[in-house]
Each structure stands twice: as C-alpha cells, then as structure tokens.
Amino acid sequence: MPKLGISAAEEQKAFESEVAAIEKQWASERQVHLKRPYSARTVAALRNSIPADSHQSSTQAVKLWNQLKQHDKNGTCELTFGTTDPVAVSQMAKHQQTVYVSGALCGFSEVAIPGMDHADYPWDTVPKVVAKVFKSQLWHDQRQRQFRLRHPIEERENLENWDYLAPIIADGDMGFGSMTSTMKMAREFVDAGVAMIHIDDLAIGMKKFTVGQGRTVVPTQEYLDRLRAVRMAFDIMGAETLLLCRCDTDHSEFITSVVDERDHEYVLGATKKIEPLQKCLQKAQEQGKGLKAARNDWQERAGLATFDEAVKAVASDAEYKSYTEELSKQEFSSLSRRRDIAADKVKTQVFFDWELPRSAMGQYLFKSCVKAVVERAIAAAPLGDVTWARMDSPVWKDIVDFHTDVRKVYPDRLFAFGYTGDYDFGKAGFSEQQVKTLHLDLAKMGIVWQVQPIWSLQGLNMVTEQFGKLWAEEGIAGYLRTVQGPALSQKPMADGFEKLSYCGGYLADAFFETVAGEEIVEKGQAQNFKRH
Structure with a gap:
C-alpha cells in the first residue's frame, strides 16, 4: 500500500487543530457540565484520519x-x-x-x-x-x-x-x-x-425481576x-x-463484588456463626424442601446486618457514637477500616461475615437505601x-x-x-x-x-384485544361504525392509507415527476395534484 503523502509537521498541525476543536466543543454550554477522566488530546489521537461528519x-x-x-x-x-x-x-x-x-x-x-x-x-x-x-x-x-x-x-x-x-x-x-x-x-x-x-448499574446476566428476588447491581x-x-x-x-x-440500586438485593470500598457500607453479612447459606440450600434440596422457605429461615437465623448495624447491636450508646464520629472523618471507609475502628472503640468483639450469605452465583447480599442511590448518582453525574x-x-x-x-x-x-x-x-x-x-x-x-x-404491552394490547373482539362479533359493520366512519369524517381526515398526504402518495408523485423532468413547485403556485 502507498505511504501517506503528509509530513510529520503537517500531521501534527492537523492534530493540534483537532484538539482545539474538541476543547471548544467541551467548553460549550451543552457540554461544560461534563467532566472526563481523559484529555482532548487523547480523544483526538483515538479518532480516524477522516474527519467525522455531522x-x-x-x-x-x-x-x-x-x-x-x-x-x-x-x-x-x-x-x-x-x-x-x-x-x-x-x-x-x-x-x-x-x-x-x-x-x-x-x-x-x-x-x-x-x-x-x-x-x-x-x-x-x-x-x-x-x-x-x-x-x-x-x-x-x-x-x-x-x-x-x-x-x-x-x-x-x-x-x-x-x-x-x-x-x-x-x-x-x-x-x-x-x-x-x-x-x-x-x-x-x-x-x-x-x-x-x-x-x-445492573449486573449482566443477572437481571432477574421475576423470581421473587431483587435485582443485582455491580460495584460503583x-x-x-x-x-x-x-x-x-x-x-x-x-x-x-x-x-x-x-x-437501579433502589431495592437491589445483591451486588456482584465487594471490590469497591464505596459499597462496603451496604453489604450484608451474618452476625452469628452459622453454616454458609449455600450448604443450607443444598441440604434443603436434598431433603425436598422449598428453597425460598429455607433461604428465608437461614437469613433470620443468621442475623443479617450491615457491619455498622452489627456494631450498633453490641456497642453502648457512647461507644457507637465514638465509632461513627471516627468513621465520619473519611467520606468512604472499607470494611477493614470499619473493623479497626470498632476494635478500638467498642469493647465487645463484633462478629460479621459477608461471605456466609453469598449466593450460588457468588453475589453478596446488599442492603439498598436512598443514601446508597444518592452516592452512586452523585459519582456518576459528571459523566452524563x-x-x-x-x-x-x-x-x-x-x-x-x-x-x-x-x-x-x-x-x-x-x-x-x-x-x-x-x-x-x-x-x-x-x-x-x-x-x-x-x-x-x-x-x-x-x-x-x-x-x-x-x-405497548398494556395500552396497545388492550386496544387491540378490544377491537379484535368487536371485529369478531360485528365484522365490517363494527369497523365502519367505530373506525372507518369516524376516521374519514374527521377534519382533517385521520391519518391512514386513504390520506395521501400522510401515506406518502404525493411524495411518490414528486419522485416520478422529478425523474420525468417536471417541476414540483412553481413560484407562488401550487401544482395540480388533485388527480387522486
């Protein structure tokens, strides 16, 4: 293939011009509120050599x-x-x-x-x-x-x-x-x-709104x-x-991973030493018991709670106040930091294990609340x-x-x-x-x-079912009374195949006329299109 006939200097000049154009676009009223984690120079380098069309x-x-x-x-x-x-x-x-x-x-x-x-x-x-x-x-x-x-x-x-x-x-x-x-x-x-x-923020392949369980979100x-x-x-x-x-964090029940410390505050764990949920469900299945009932029973026995709730359950009022004050010194705290603070501020040891309640697909249990949704929305806002x-x-x-x-x-x-x-x-x-x-x-x-x-799944289905019933019972008489008659008598006529301005009849005429060399518009005059 031939080499491009452009010098490195010309290439750089074109590149710098594109960078300037991108920066101008990003500074416009339409985009000034957006915050990118990358530069205009990076984006310019990722573009094709052919300028993007509008x-x-x-x-x-x-x-x-x-x-x-x-x-x-x-x-x-x-x-x-x-x-x-x-x-x-x-x-x-x-x-x-x-x-x-x-x-x-x-x-x-x-x-x-x-x-x-x-x-x-x-x-x-x-x-x-x-x-x-x-x-x-x-x-x-x-x-x-x-x-x-x-x-x-x-x-x-x-x-x-x-x-x-x-x-x-x-x-x-x-x-x-x-x-x-x-x-x-x-x-x-x-x-x-x-x-x-x-x-x-839903998890791919885990959008299960129909099985009696809440949705699964991904880490922030x-x-x-x-x-x-x-x-x-x-x-x-x-x-x-x-x-x-x-x-979609509101009313979510699971999260795929705890890799992001911003999510740790809302992950649920067992506060009592108990067998893992999956072992419990496996036994229930072997014994022919209902899995939902077994799952609910296990959750009740496990004393599910967030780590903060687990701390509050065993701490005195003064200890918990001291714990939360230390916690508030950072915007987000990992489970590890929470454990360290609790060990320092609370006399009673806190038992908390977020591995025990994990699902068969590895999901962690998640306790959603408005605060959690707000935090995600604020983190995402600069990008959208x-x-x-x-x-x-x-x-x-x-x-x-x-x-x-x-x-x-x-x-x-x-x-x-x-x-x-x-x-x-x-x-x-x-x-x-x-x-x-x-x-x-x-x-x-x-x-x-x-x-x-x-x-379309409610309104259109309902209207279609109603007309289907009318058509089956009355035939063309019902159609003339409820659809065709009112449509043709309406001023202007209801949109439909008979209305040539809607179904494209005049546009088709214009194509034929233009190919034939006719003008479809005269200065100040309307063409004769009443042939139909």
Whole structure:
C-alpha cells in the first residue's frame, strides 16, 4: 500500500487543530457540565484520519437538551411512553416531544425468540429499532415538507405541520458485555440517530425481576467505567449525544463484588456463626424442601446486618457514637477500616461475615437505601447529562429525598423518572388528587423527562384485544361504525392509507415527476395534484 503523502509537521498541525476543536466543543454550554477522566488530546489521537461528519444524532441531542432545559426553567416536564412501532411514533408527534424505545419492548417484539425483561437479546437489537423508528421519522418529515411546498405560501398556514423529528431516547441496559462491547453499542446508537441513551448499574446476566428476588447491581466503579466507555465513544465520534445515567440500586438485593470500598457500607453479612447459606440450600434440596422457605429461615437465623448495624447491636450508646464520629472523618471507609475502628472503640468483639450469605452465583447480599442511590448518582453525574433513579415502589419520601440530595451537590441537575406498569399508588398512600398532579410535583424537583416505558404491552394490547373482539362479533359493520366512519369524517381526515398526504402518495408523485423532468413547485403556485 502507498505511504501517506503528509509530513510529520503537517500531521501534527492537523492534530493540534483537532484538539482545539474538541476543547471548544467541551467548553460549550451543552457540554461544560461534563467532566472526563481523559484529555482532548487523547480523544483526538483515538479518532480516524477522516474527519467525522455531522451526526443526525447530534442534531437530535441538542434539540432534546434544549427541550429539557426549557422544561426545567418552566417547572414543567415531558410526558412520553415506550413503543417500537413507527406507525405509533407518527401519531405521538402530535402530543409528545420525545419517543422512548424500551429494551423490554424490543425483547418482546423485535427479536427471533421473545422473552421477559432480562436484557438477553443481541446487543444491537435496540440500536436497530432506533434506526427503524428514526428513518420513519425522516420519511414523515420529508413527505410533509414536500406536500407543504406544493402549496403556495398563503395556503400553508392551514396545512398540518407536525414536528415528526421527536428526539429518541433509548435503552442501553448495562452495556451488554465488556468495555469494547459497550463502546460498539454506543456507536451504533449514534449512527442510528438516537438523541440520548441510558446505561444502568445492573449486573449482566443477572437481571432477574421475576423470581421473587431483587435485582443485582455491580460495584460503583464498574458502573462508572460503563458510563466512561459510552462517553468516550461519543467523544471519539464527536457526537453531542446525551447520556442518561440510570441507577437501579433502589431495592437491589445483591451486588456482584465487594471490590469497591464505596459499597462496603451496604453489604450484608451474618452476625452469628452459622453454616454458609449455600450448604443450607443444598441440604434443603436434598431433603425436598422449598428453597425460598429455607433461604428465608437461614437469613433470620443468621442475623443479617450491615457491619455498622452489627456494631450498633453490641456497642453502648457512647461507644457507637465514638465509632461513627471516627468513621465520619473519611467520606468512604472499607470494611477493614470499619473493623479497626470498632476494635478500638467498642469493647465487645463484633462478629460479621459477608461471605456466609453469598449466593450460588457468588453475589453478596446488599442492603439498598436512598443514601446508597444518592452516592452512586452523585459519582456518576459528571459523566452524563441526566440522572434517573429507578424506584419501583412509589415511596414519596424516598423520591423527594433522592432528588433533593442530588441537587444539593448539583443544583442544575436534570432528572428522568419512569412509571412502571404495576405501580399501586393507592396502596402507597397517594390520594387521587396527588396522583393527578404527580407529574407536576415531580417536575418541580427537576424531573423534566417522565416516561411510561411499556405502554405497548398494556395500552396497545388492550386496544387491540378490544377491537379484535368487536371485529369478531360485528365484522365490517363494527369497523365502519367505530373506525372507518369516524376516521374519514374527521377534519382533517385521520391519518391512514386513504390520506395521501400522510401515506406518502404525493411524495411518490414528486419522485416520478422529478425523474420525468417536471417541476414540483412553481413560484407562488401550487401544482395540480388533485388527480387522486
């Protein structure tokens, strides 16, 4: 292959110019809040020799950023929902500013073998769905623009003019593997036209929301490394794509490792000398006993507690106060330091063994609380643009405490919030009035993007079942009465195949006319397109 005809001096000059451009981008209003663990020079050296083209993802990301900042300024919020269907997305444009592509929905409808929300689908599944949706948005934008420009300017005020290019927010789950896998996924999202993706702190292969046990999270540092990998991928591409730092620590029951001392405060251990949990479960299985009952019995006998709780149980009030005062001299303390302090401040020896309760997969038991979620969110904030703490139970105090505490450190932080499909607000103590104003009350705390992730699995299923029943019972008469009649008589006509401005009839005409050498727009005049 030929050598490049560029001198080392020219190469260096081009490199320094790119470094300066990166630093300028990072200092912009859009990115100034981000803090990278690497330099612009490093990113410039990781780029291709061919300059990166402008990404449609960047256009959509800046648009989304401005929307969210405006909501924060006004104390309002965007309310959207999850779907993977381009037809549904075309109608969302009339009411929603954004579109959400859920991994759970993709796992049901966009893969060869559907499954529960276990993130067990191929890593490029969601990016491919984003690409499908975004291309449909571009098409609707194109056919609407062409249709409008076939009319003289004085007629366009009365024509439909929807913003079909609603920014797409997509589910990146936990990154689907190693750092390089996470980077590849991030690149695919950018190429697909996404505006923002979210990455969470769940453990790969351990997303078990359906077996009566809580979720498993990874150590804090592993979570941060995932976010850094995504941020680095965006930077190498020169993309403005937003990163949503999602934290699933709330109500988590396990953690994969205790390698990070920031997590030690919340790891549970046995406070009584007892056989390991796995031996207990093995015996129960051999004896034909229920494993869940055996597990619960073992946990009760083991006296599960965090190390601090174990200290408090055996210390006097004065000793525990002395222990906590010494502990507070550092922001985070490892279990080893905690043991040393307890040995110095508490007369009674503290028994604590976090190895005994470990699961068959090696997970440690974890005691989640709002403080733990806050700490992770604050650690992640400099790497991303928006924060989302998944809280499956609608505990108002927890919601308020989390968002308030994060904003004490980052006063301008923007937040996201997801409403799961089985929230029982009444059981949680919410009145009907509180539920009605919940989205507005959340918005006042900076929760500017709020989503019902799986509308398609409830709303669309319900509507489809209802129509299926009507069609089976009444046939075309029922269809004419409830669908076709109202759709055709609506002003303007409901979007459908009969509405040529929606289904692309006039855009197809424009293609044929252009190939034939005809002008599709005359100065101040509309073409005759009433042939249909």
